[in-house]
Amino acid sequence: MTSLSLKNVSKSYGAVEVLRDIDLEIEEGELIVFVGPSGCGKSTLLRMIAGLETITSGDLEIDGAVVNDYPPAQRGIAMVFQSYALYPHMTVYDNMAFALKLAGKPKDEIERAVRDAAATLQLDHLLDRLPKALSGGQRQRVAIGRAIVRDPKVFLFDEPLSNLDAALRVATRIEIAQLKESMPGSTMIYVTHDQVEAMTLASRIVVLHGGNVEQFGPPLELYERPANTFVAQFIGSPAMNLIDATVASAGQVTTVTMADGGHADAPIGSSESDIGSAIKLGVRPEDLSVTDSDDYLVKATVEIVEALGETTVVYFKSQNGRDPMIAKLPGIHKIERGSELRLIASPEKLHLFDESGRSFLYR
Amino acid sequence: MSRMSIKREWVHGWLLLLPAMVFLFAFTHIPAVTTLINSFFSTPRGRRSAEFIGLENYQEMLTDDVFWKVLWNNLWYAIGTIPLSIALAIAMALWVNDKLAGRSFVRMAYFTPTVLPLIAVANIWMFFYTPSFGLFDQITGFLFGWPASNYLGNPETALNAIIVVTVWKEAGFFMIFYLAALQAIPVSLKEAAxxxxxxxxxxxxxxxxPLLMPTTLFVGVNAVINSFRLVDHIFILTDGGPDNASALLLFYIYEVAFRFWETAYAATLTVALLVLLSLLAIGQFFFFDRKVHYK
Known part of the structure; x- marks a missing residue:
C-alpha cells in the first residue's frame, strides 16, 4: 500500500528552482534514503514533506490524502532533526511527552507511551535528566524516542547521525536499523550525504543531484546498475573509474576499444548507430585485477600505492587530466611506484555510458 | 625568581591598579562608608558640629510621612513600569525578529528612545502633556472633544504620566536584550514544536x-534598579509635585540633601535605599534561580 507519494513536486525560491518535478511512490513499511551531495535539495525535500517548507507546485499525498496545505502537526509525521532539537529546559520525560500533552492525551496513557519508548531506547534511567546532562548518542535517542511516542505514519530523519563521532555513528546506525526492524509497519524517510548509511539502511535509495532525482531503487541495484555516471560515481567508494572508450562493434555484446590499445567485450546491448561513438567505460576499483596477458582492459602508470593490509589501493596517473584511475586489489601486493600495470575486469562487471552520461542499460 | 624581582612585580601590580583604585575609593567606597557613618550623626549647622545621635535619624525616617509617601510612590512606579516595559520589550523583539519589511528601520525606531538623554525625553513628553496645546490634548480634543487636562499637574495622574514616559524610554533598551536572546534560540526548536x-x-x-528566562532575570534586576535610580525626568516634568504625588525615593533624597541641606537625614534615606535595593536583587536571584534555565 502506498504510504506517501510525491507527484511532480517542485520547489523554487523566487527565480531559483531547487527541486524539479520529483515523482516518488513510497510504500508502507519502507525505509527510503535521500542521498546526494550538499545542496542537492534532499533536506529541502524532507522539509517539504514535513510541512516546514511550502510546496511550489505538485502534490504531496500521505495515506492517499493530498496534504500540501496541512500544517505539519496534521500530516501524521514525526521528525528527528540533525541538531536533535530537544527542548533544553525540559527533562527527557517532558521532551518525549510534549506532543502527547499538547494533544490532550490522558496522563496514564502519556506515561505508558513514554515509558515504552524509553524502554525500547534504553532511556529509562535518564528520564529525569535535562538534555544538557546527556551525551550526543543519548540525545539522539531521546530525539528518536520523541518521534516514536507519537506513533506517526511516517518518520522523517534529517541527517540524524552527522553530529556524532565515527564510532557512535556506526553504533547508532545499527540501532536505527534494529528499530526499523521492530516497527515493520512504519514508513521512514532518511536524509544523509553518507552513502554507507544509505546502502546499509535503505530499502530503496533516492539519489538526488542538482534538484533532480538521478535514480530511485534498491541499494544494490544502484551499485550494480547505475543509471548514469553521477550515480555510478556517487555510490561506491572509491568512486567508479570512467575510461574514455570508442564503440568498435555493436549487438548483444558491445566491444569497446581504448586509446592505449586496451579493449573489452561488455555483455550490454547496443545498436549499429553507436559504432564509432565516444563513450565512457565504467569499472569499479574493486572489480579490477592485474594481468600479464596482452588481452587487457587498460594499462596505466602507478602513482601512489596505499597498502591497507586487507586491500591494496593503487592510484594511477590520470590519462585524461581528470580523476586518477583507482584499483582496489584484495590482499597485499608488491607494486612499484612508476611501474606500468595492465588491468582487466570480468565482462559482467563493466558499465557503458553514452556521451550524455546515461547508462546503455537504461536507454 | 629572586626575592627582589617578586617585590618589583608586586610594586608594578599595585601601581597599575592605583589609578582606578583612587577613583573607586574617592567616588564610591569612601562616600558609601561616610554615608553610613553620617546617618548616625546630626547635620552640622553653622558653628554646631555634627554629633553622634545613634538611631535618631532612623526613628525620624520611620515617622516621616513624606518618606512613606515616596516609598509607596516608588513601589507603584516599579509595579507600573517593570512588567509593562518587559512585556512590551518582548512583544517588540518578537515582532522585529520576524521577517518583515523595513525591519532595520523598525528596530532603529524602537531603540531611539534609549539613546536619547532622559532630560531630552522629559522635554519631549513635556510638550506631549502640555494642557490644551500638547499632543495628547490636541488628539483627544480633536477625536473625542475632551476638555484640556493637566496630566502632570493633577495628583491623580502625575505619577502615571511619568510611568508612561519611563516605559517608553526603557522598553526599547530591554528589547535589544530580548532580540539577542531570541536570535540565540535555534529555529529547529520551533520547528520541532x-x-x-x-x-x-x-x-x-x-x-x-522559558528559554528567555535568563534574559528576563537580567532585565528584571536592571529594571528594578533603574526604577530607584533614574529620576532625571521628574525634575523636568513635575519636580516631584503636586504634593509629592510624583516624588520617588531618590528624588526625595536629593531634595532633602541639596534643597533642605539635611545631609545627615539624606544619608539615612540613602542607606535605606541601598538596603532595599540589595534585598530586592538578592530576592530576585533566589526567586528566579529555580525557574531560570541556563543553557
Whole structure:
C-alpha cells in the first residue's frame, strides 16, 4: 500500500528552482534514503514533506490524502532533526511527552507511551535528566524516542547521525536499523550525504543531484546498475573509474576499444548507430585485477600505492587530466611506484555510458 | 625568581591598579562608608558640629510621612513600569525578529528612545502633556472633544504620566536584550514544536518564553534598579509635585540633601535605599534561580 507519494513536486525560491518535478511512490513499511551531495535539495525535500517548507507546485499525498496545505502537526509525521532539537529546559520525560500533552492525551496513557519508548531506547534511567546532562548518542535517542511516542505514519530523519563521532555513528546506525526492524509497519524517510548509511539502511535509495532525482531503487541495484555516471560515481567508494572508450562493434555484446590499445567485450546491448561513438567505460576499483596477458582492459602508470593490509589501493596517473584511475586489489601486493600495470575486469562487471552520461542499460 | 624581582612585580601590580583604585575609593567606597557613618550623626549647622545621635535619624525616617509617601510612590512606579516595559520589550523583539519589511528601520525606531538623554525625553513628553496645546490634548480634543487636562499637574495622574514616559524610554533598551536572546534560540526548536502540534501561542509560552528566562532575570534586576535610580525626568516634568504625588525615593533624597541641606537625614534615606535595593536583587536571584534555565 502506498504510504506517501510525491507527484511532480517542485520547489523554487523566487527565480531559483531547487527541486524539479520529483515523482516518488513510497510504500508502507519502507525505509527510503535521500542521498546526494550538499545542496542537492534532499533536506529541502524532507522539509517539504514535513510541512516546514511550502510546496511550489505538485502534490504531496500521505495515506492517499493530498496534504500540501496541512500544517505539519496534521500530516501524521514525526521528525528527528540533525541538531536533535530537544527542548533544553525540559527533562527527557517532558521532551518525549510534549506532543502527547499538547494533544490532550490522558496522563496514564502519556506515561505508558513514554515509558515504552524509553524502554525500547534504553532511556529509562535518564528520564529525569535535562538534555544538557546527556551525551550526543543519548540525545539522539531521546530525539528518536520523541518521534516514536507519537506513533506517526511516517518518520522523517534529517541527517540524524552527522553530529556524532565515527564510532557512535556506526553504533547508532545499527540501532536505527534494529528499530526499523521492530516497527515493520512504519514508513521512514532518511536524509544523509553518507552513502554507507544509505546502502546499509535503505530499502530503496533516492539519489538526488542538482534538484533532480538521478535514480530511485534498491541499494544494490544502484551499485550494480547505475543509471548514469553521477550515480555510478556517487555510490561506491572509491568512486567508479570512467575510461574514455570508442564503440568498435555493436549487438548483444558491445566491444569497446581504448586509446592505449586496451579493449573489452561488455555483455550490454547496443545498436549499429553507436559504432564509432565516444563513450565512457565504467569499472569499479574493486572489480579490477592485474594481468600479464596482452588481452587487457587498460594499462596505466602507478602513482601512489596505499597498502591497507586487507586491500591494496593503487592510484594511477590520470590519462585524461581528470580523476586518477583507482584499483582496489584484495590482499597485499608488491607494486612499484612508476611501474606500468595492465588491468582487466570480468565482462559482467563493466558499465557503458553514452556521451550524455546515461547508462546503455537504461536507454 | 629572586626575592627582589617578586617585590618589583608586586610594586608594578599595585601601581597599575592605583589609578582606578583612587577613583573607586574617592567616588564610591569612601562616600558609601561616610554615608553610613553620617546617618548616625546630626547635620552640622553653622558653628554646631555634627554629633553622634545613634538611631535618631532612623526613628525620624520611620515617622516621616513624606518618606512613606515616596516609598509607596516608588513601589507603584516599579509595579507600573517593570512588567509593562518587559512585556512590551518582548512583544517588540518578537515582532522585529520576524521577517518583515523595513525591519532595520523598525528596530532603529524602537531603540531611539534609549539613546536619547532622559532630560531630552522629559522635554519631549513635556510638550506631549502640555494642557490644551500638547499632543495628547490636541488628539483627544480633536477625536473625542475632551476638555484640556493637566496630566502632570493633577495628583491623580502625575505619577502615571511619568510611568508612561519611563516605559517608553526603557522598553526599547530591554528589547535589544530580548532580540539577542531570541536570535540565540535555534529555529529547529520551533520547528520541532510545530511538528508536534504546537501553535504560535504554545510555542511562545512553552518554548520561547522559558528559554528567555535568563534574559528576563537580567532585565528584571536592571529594571528594578533603574526604577530607584533614574529620576532625571521628574525634575523636568513635575519636580516631584503636586504634593509629592510624583516624588520617588531618590528624588526625595536629593531634595532633602541639596534643597533642605539635611545631609545627615539624606544619608539615612540613602542607606535605606541601598538596603532595599540589595534585598530586592538578592530576592530576585533566589526567586528566579529555580525557574531560570541556563543553557
Amino acid at each position: 510545530q511538528i508536534e502540534g504546537a501553535g504560535r501561542w504554545t510555542v511562545f509560552w512553552r518554548i520561547t518564553f
